[in-house]
Amino acid sequence: MISPSTLSFLKSLKKNNNKPWFDNNRDKYSAAKNNFEEFVASLLQNYSSIDEDLKGLAVKDCCFRINRDIRFSKNKTPYKISLSASFNRGGKKSIFAGYYFHLQPGGNSFVGGGLWRPEPNELKKLRQEIDYCLPEFKKIITATSFKKNYGELEREENQVLVNVPKGYDKENPAADFLKMKSFVATKNLSDQEVLSPNLEKEIIKSFKALMPLVKFINRSFE
Numbered sequence: 001m002i003s004p005s006t007l008s009f010l011k012s013l014k015k016n017n018n019k020p021w022f023d024n025n026r027d028k029y030s031a032a033k034n035n036f037e038e039f040v041a042s043l044l045q046n047y048s049s050i051d052e053d054l055k056g057l058a059v060k061d062c063c064f065r066i067n068r069d070i071r072f073s074k075n076k077t078p079y080k081i082s083l084s085a086s087f088n089r090g091g092k093k094s095i096f097a098g099y100y101f102h103l104q105p106g107g108n109s110f111v112g113g114g115l116w117r118p119e120p121n122e123l124k125k126l127r128q129e130i131d132y133c134l135p136e137f138k139k140i141i142t143a144t145s146f147k148k149n150y151g152e153l154e155r156e157e158n159q160v161l162v163n164v165p166k167g168y169d170k171e172n173p174a175a176d177f178l179k180m181k182s183f184v185a186t187k188n189l190s191d192q193e194v195l196s197p198n199l200e201k202e203i204i205k206s207f208k209a210l211m212p213l214v215k216f217i218n219r220s221f222e
Contacts, residue, residue, distance in 0.1 A: 001195070001199065002103065002194050002195055002199060003031075005031060006031075006032040006035045006103070007105045009025070009028045009029060010032065012025070012028075013079060014081040017079055018077075022078070029066070033066070036103060037059050040063055040085045042200060043085075043101070044057060047087065051211055051214075053096075054088075059085075061092060062086055062088075062092055063084070063092075064080075064083075064086070064092065066079050067079060067080075081104060082103055084101065084102045085101050086098055087100070087101075087113075089218060095221060097115040097218050098214060099113035099207045099214065100112055100113045100186075107188065107191060109189040109190075109191070109193075110186045111189060111207070112150065112184065112185050112186030113185070113207070114153070114184040115182065115183045116182050117159075118182075122221055123181070125220045126221075127165060127178050128220070129216070129219065129220035130177050131172065134173055137174075140213050140216055145208070145209040149185075149206045150187055153180070153183060154184050154185060156182075159181045159182045160179050160181065161179040161180075162179075163179070164178050
């Protein structure tokens with residue numbers, strides 16, 4: 001389970017996002033980090049028996065560092081105010097689509113996954129797969145379990161092209177999907193849901209609803 005003290009640490013970090021405070025509270029960070037990693041380990045063990053592409057992954061292959069990369073950011077706060085893990089074939093830095101769990105207090109936690117901003121080569125392959133297999137793709141994202149958990153794929157304005165990519169006709173039946181730069185679905189989690197003893201069970205259920213999309217995307221790269 002996720003401990004209330006883990007959420008409390010993240011709430012305090014949001015108010016005190018600086019190195020002196022962090023150094024003075026490093027023991028609380030270590031406890032929160034350990035709690036999160038224990039949860040990820042359990043989730044990984046149980047879900048990898050369902051999606052065997054995740055077998056062989058370790059917790060370190062999934063969890064992200066809490067330190068922010070501030071080199072090119074106007075926001076110079078040194079730490080993320082969340083803990084997160086990505087469950088991808090080959091690890092979190094691989095090209096493959098996968099699953100994601102984001103822990104952030106205040107109703108900002110969420111579960112989901114897919115493929116975020118792939119490189120041009122992978123995006124080209126995925127668009128081709130969607131073009132060739134549009135009925136299958138549409139069936140995946142309109143399935144009852146997918147819609148119940150996620151509604152639909154996210155379509156943030158900056159993640160969608162104005163026109164269809166070069167090489168495709170604007171009247172292509174798949175045009176709306178071919179314009180997309182990311183293929184992601186997420187489901188928000190309240191703090192109450194995050195602290196529930198049923199959290200892992202609910203995340204696994206959400207991951208299973210996403211698995212056909214993940215498999216479809218990864219197939220296009222093979």
